[in-house]
Amino acid sequence: MQAKLTDKIFHALESFRIELPSWGFANTGTRFGKFLQPAAATSIEEKFSDAAQVHAVTGVCPSVALHVLWDFPRGLQSVEEIARLAGRYGIKPGCINPNLFQDQAYKFGSFGNPDPAIREQALQHARDSIEIGQQLRSRDISFWFADGSNYPGTAGIRQRKRWFEECLLAAHSELALGQRMLIEYKPFEPAFYHTDIADWGMALLLARAAGPQAKVLVDTGHHYSAQNIEQIVAWLLSEGMLGGFHFNDRRYADDDLTLGSIDPYQIFRIFHEILYFQWEEKGRADIAYMVDQSHNLKGKIEAMIQTVTVAQELFAKASLADHKRLAAAQQGCDLIPAESILQDAFSTDVRPAIREWRLSKGLPADPMKAFLESGYLERISQERGARNMSSAGSYA
Numbered sequence: 284m285q286a287k288l289t290d291k292i293f294h295a296l297e298s299f300r301i302e303l304p305s306w307g308f309a310n311t312g313t314r315f316g317k318f319l320q321p322a323a324a325t326s327i328e329e330k331f332s333d334a335a336q337v338h339a340v341t342g343v344c345p346s347v348a349l350h351v352l353w354d355f356p357r358g359l360q361s362v363e364e365i366a367r368l369a370g371r372y373g374i375k376p377g378c379i380n381p382n383l384f385q386d387q388a389y390k391f392g393s394f395g396n397p398d399p400a401i402r403e404q405a406l407q408h409a410r411d412s413i414e415i416g417q418q419l420r421s422r423d424i425s426f427w428f429a430d431g432s433n434y435p436g437t438a439g440i441r442q443r444k445r446w447f448e449e450c451l452l453a454a455h456s457e458l459a460l461g462q463r464m465l466i467e468y469k470p471f472e473p474a475f476y477h478t479d480i481a482d483w484g485m486a487l488l489l490a491r492a493a494g495p496q497a498k499v500l501v502d503t504g505h506h507y508s509a510q511n512i513e514q515i516v517a518w519l520l521s522e523g524m525l526g527g528f529h530f531n532d533r534r535y536a537d538d539d540l541t542l543g544s545i546d547p548y549q550i551f552r553i554f555h556e557i558l559y560f561q562w563e564e565k566g567r568a569d570i571a572y573m574v575d576q577s578h579n580l581k582g583k584i585e586a587m588i589q590t591v592t593v594a595q596e597l598f599a600k601a602s603l604a605d606h607k608r609l610a611a612a613q614q615g616c617d618l619i620p621a622e623s624i625l626q627d628a629f630s631t632d633v634r635p636a637i638r639e640w641r642l643s644k645g646l647p648a649d650p651m652k653a654f655l656e657s658g659y660l661e662r663i664s665q666e667r668g669a670r671n672m673s674s675a676g677s678y679a
């Protein structure tokens with residue numbers, strides 16, 4: 284490979300970091316049940332330990348996103364333990380995820396619930412989550428709401444929008460300087476008639492209404508199959524409203540499959556729009572790259588390593604697009620040359636250069652092989668197997 288291309292790839296890899304989800308290491312499933320895995324993490328310490336393994340072999344996952352209900356069983360009282368584990372395993376607490384969907388009180392919604400007492404309960408949980416973020420010096424709080432309805436006529440859509448505006452504004456007023464609120468959208472599931480924050484436009488308007496520290500979070504699985512996600516990304520970048528991503532892949536719905544397993548070219552095009560924007564603006568976009576996946580069948584740590592290495596590969600490919608030539612080709616409506624700039628970058632095998640970069644950092648050339656040879660999987664399967672396979676397994 285030409286030295287110039289290798290330099291571009293090295294430069295891209297230097298800046299690329301991706302955050303792991305604590306819940307990706309635990310037993311999860313579908314509404315039809317879950318298949319327990321002997322090595323699955325069931326405690327927050329095991330999640331930190333597993334995340335540390337992925338970081339040890341890849342070198343690019345220094346933080347782990349946390350779920351307030353699942354990882355902080357005692358709410359704010361759990362902060363000290365999390366801080367201790369972070370220190371012990373060398374993995375920073377990442378984005379804080381409030382849980383506004385599991386409590387029975389949220390049957391008819393959280394911020395969108397017609398009962399003001401339940402909206403207040405949800406808002407208090409949001410305040411606690413923001414406080415947890417402050418105590419752990421974690422910058423981002425990412426809000427996903429299951430709120431919606433299952434049948435026409437059962438919910439006042441505009442009234443619920445107003446309640447969301449009120450609650451998000453109130454939550455935003457609790458943010459410390461530098462903290463961010465990321466508002467995530469999702470077209471459907473678990474609500475099947477309407478979801479209160481169903482698309483990027485709704486998330487954008489609500490973020491704008493909440494305040495200047497609110498941005499939009501794009502979960503790549505939260506789109507209809509025909510949607511052009513990179514166009515949404517380009518618009519949010521242009522508006523300065525792209526806060527970050529939850530990366531996964533999908534075939535049909537929010538399938539939470541490993542990144543790039545179905546449509547790697549789509550993830551490449553998303554990365555391209557970001558790098559093209561950064562080239563034009565001559566500065567880095569402040570975007571949180573995060574994984575959000577459920578590994579129902581694949582081994583959890585192996586699937587996470589796969590996702591991280593594929594993300595690196597697609598980001599490195601996207602870094603090869605010649606933006607200057609592309610801008611000129613677009614300006615001149617030179618369709619084939621313009622398209623070829625993306626296709627040539629996407630079809631470049633960047634793996635040798637990535638292996639070189641890893642070795643230059645003292646990292647294993649092949650993270651998956653290094654992990655499988657480390658004996659960690661055998662050890663935790665041994666330690667956790669009996670407990671995991673006997674119980675119903677704890678949810679996330």
Ligand code: AFD
Nearest residue numbers: 380427467469502529537575
């Ligand atoms: C589910 C939701 C959403 C959320 C994630 C973590 O669809 O993506 O971000 O759980 O709470 O996947």
Ligand code: MN
Nearest residue numbers: 467502529575
């Ligand atoms: Mn998500």
Ligand code: MN
Nearest residue numbers: 502504537575
């Ligand atoms: Mn999701």
